[in-house]
Amino acid sequence: MKLHNTLSRKVEPFKTIKAGQTKLYTCGPTVYDDQTIGNLRTYVLYDTLSRALRAGGYTVDHVMNITDVGHLTSDADAGEDKLEKGAKRAGKTVWEVADHYITLFNGDLKKLNVIKPRIARATDFIDAQIVMVKILMDKGFGYQTEQAIYFDITKFPTYGELTGQNLSDKEVGARSEVITDKTKRNPQDFALWFFAVGRFAGHEMKWPSPWGEGFPGWHLECSAIIHETLGDPIDIHAGAVDLIGTHHTNEMAQTEAAYGNKLANYWVHGEHLLVDEKRMAKSLGNFYTLQDVMKKGYDPLALRLLYLQAHYRHQLNFTWEALDGAQAFLNRLRDWADLRFQPNLGHKKTAAAAYEEVLDKIKQSLANDLNTGQALVALSELANLSEQYGVDVNKLGALLPKVDELLGLDLAKRQAIDQPLKELIEEREQARRAKDWPKADELRARLGREGIELDDTPHGPVWSKKS
Numbered sequence: 529m530k531l532h533n534t535l536s537r538k539v540e541p542f543k544t545i546k547a548g549q550t551k552l553y554t555c556g557p558t559v560y561d562d563q564t565i566g567n568l569r570t571y572v573l574y575d576t577l578s579r580a581l582r583a584g585g586y587t588v589d590h591v592m593n594i595t596d597v598g599h600l601t602s603d604a605d606a607g608e609d610k611l612e613k614g615a616k617r618a619g620k621t622v623w624e625v626a627d628h629y630i631t632l633f634n635g636d637l638k639k640l641n642v643i644k645p646r647i648a649r650a651t652d653f654i655d656a657q658i659v660m661v662k663i664l665m666d667k668g669f670g671y672q673t674e675q676a677i678y679f680d681i682t683k684f685p686t687y688g689e690l691t692g693q694n695l696s697d698k699e700v701g702a703r704s705e706v707i708t709d710k711t712k713r714n715p716q717d718f719a720l721w722f723f724a725v726g727r728f729a730g731h732e733m734k735w736p737s738p739w740g741e742g743f744p745g746w747h748l749e750c751s752a753i754i755h756e757t758l759g760d761p762i763d764i765h766a767g768a769v770d771l772i773g774t775h776h777t778n779e780m781a782q783t784e785a786a787y788g789n790k791l792a793n794y795w796v797h798g799e800h801l802l803v804d805e806k807r808m809a810k811s812l813g814n815f816y817t818l819q820d821v822m823k824k825g826y827d828p829l830a831l832r833l834l835y836l837q838a839h840y841r842h843q844l845n846f847t848w849e850a851l852d853g854a855q856a857f858l859n860r861l862r863d864w865a866d867l868r869f870q871p872n873l874g875h876k877k878t879a880a881a882a883y884e885e886v887l888d889k890i891k892q893s894l895a896n897d898l899n900t901g902q903a904l905v906a907l908s909e910l911a912n913l914s915e916q917y918g919v920d921v922n923k924l925g926a927l928l929p930k931v932d933e934l935l936g937l938d939l940a941k942r943q944a945i946d947q948p949l950k951e952l953i954e955e956r957e958q959a960r961r962a963k964d965w966p967k968a969d970e971l972r973a974r975l976g977r978e979g980i981e982l983d984d985t986p987h988g989p990v991w992s993k994k995s
């Protein structure tokens with residue numbers, strides 16, 4: 529398997545720490561609002577990565593956090609806590625808001641066929657986060673002001689390694705408006721622990737700590753959860769590209785400073801989804817959720833297929849026309865899986881061999897830095913061949929569950945008629961070819977009573993279910 533590693537900016541051969549086992553950590557949602565189809569693209573990437581690893585023979589221990597505290601409206605410690613803001617907006621408690629959006633998030637993952645990772649809620653790991661702050665303070669990486677405990681980035685010489693920028697570049701890039709605490713030593717120092725004072729005096733979520741009541745900074749939870757659940761170093765850490773500069777850079781600094789371990793050997797980052805070539809934003813009115821997609825009559829798996837058509841390291845421009853195309857592609861694959869093209873007749877040797885090859889082609893494509901587009905081409909080619917030469921019912925039946933394991937498109941489930949009915953269709957086709965019209969008509973009538981309609985095409989009969 530080969531993966532692009534943000535650390536080296538190269539596609540590298542993938543080697544695990546322990547043979548055959550992968551420790552995978554992915555940054556999850558901040559549960560204060562609906563997930564957009566842009567966010568969901570990232571979770572489908574995580575899922576594709578984990579499916580590709582399994583196909584490559586690895587066991588995968590995949591942990592994903594849920595941020596339910598400490599994520600401010602600016603990633604650089606300015607603004608309000610997103611959860612507290614969401615609670616004010618909805619007139620609910622922060623806990624209610626978190627539960628509400630976690631339920632919606634789980635529903636979205638299910639509809640998109642994302643295999644659920646081990647979930648770790650930030651608020652379930654408060655003790656581990658406090659322990660980590662303690663270690664960082666003891667080792668001299670942390671310092672305390674009236675508002676917060678900060679990580680002093682000048683104490684960590686390789687800070688910013690993941691971005692490929694050096695510190696002075698970042699300093700120039702730091703905006704003055706994000707410096708809300710004048711007693712911070714360096715503009716990029718980031719909060720490990722906020723005190724429930726000043727702008728956070730009314731904070732609903734707070735816990736006691738050796739330094740005073742408060743709540744953890746957003747970056748800390750991922751380092752603490754990784755240390756507790758998977759143990760550092762891990763094999764792969766993944767997230768969206770916008771996390772590289774601040775969140776992931778800070779995670780790396782915390783873990784390496786506290787525990788002396790590298791955080792992750794491979795960093796996988798997914799590109800953004802654009803809508804009509806623009807960044808998605810509520811203010812632009814181009815902010816779509818899975819519910820919006822479904823309300824317009826699209827299948828959630830058409831969205832999954834649209835994501836898979838693009839490479840994860842490329843921006844994907846979402847348009848409704850593009851989703852139409854993905855839905856049509858999905859329908860076509862379903863017709864194929866439903867054996868609507870032609871039942872068990874006249875398949876040629878070439879088509880039979882293609883069944884054997886397609887699984888390898890899909891696996892190889894995924895193993896090549898998750899080239900999902902190429903995997904779909906292989907699948908589509910087989911569907912084309914089947915249309916031309918007929919479907920091998922047994923081979924297709926054996927193949928589809930394996931394709932589903934790799935791509936999560938639920939094609940096997942689409943085999944909507946039972947084997948006895950398939951056999952009847954075949955029997956009737958043989959009667960028709962033998963010009964035994966009474967028998968053919970009788971079998972057609974029997975199928976009709978079972979709710980199956982037949983349409984004779986030049987390629988053979990195509991069945992459909994009566995609606």
Ligand SMILES: [Zn+2]
Binds near residue numbers: 555
């Ligand atoms: Zn994270």
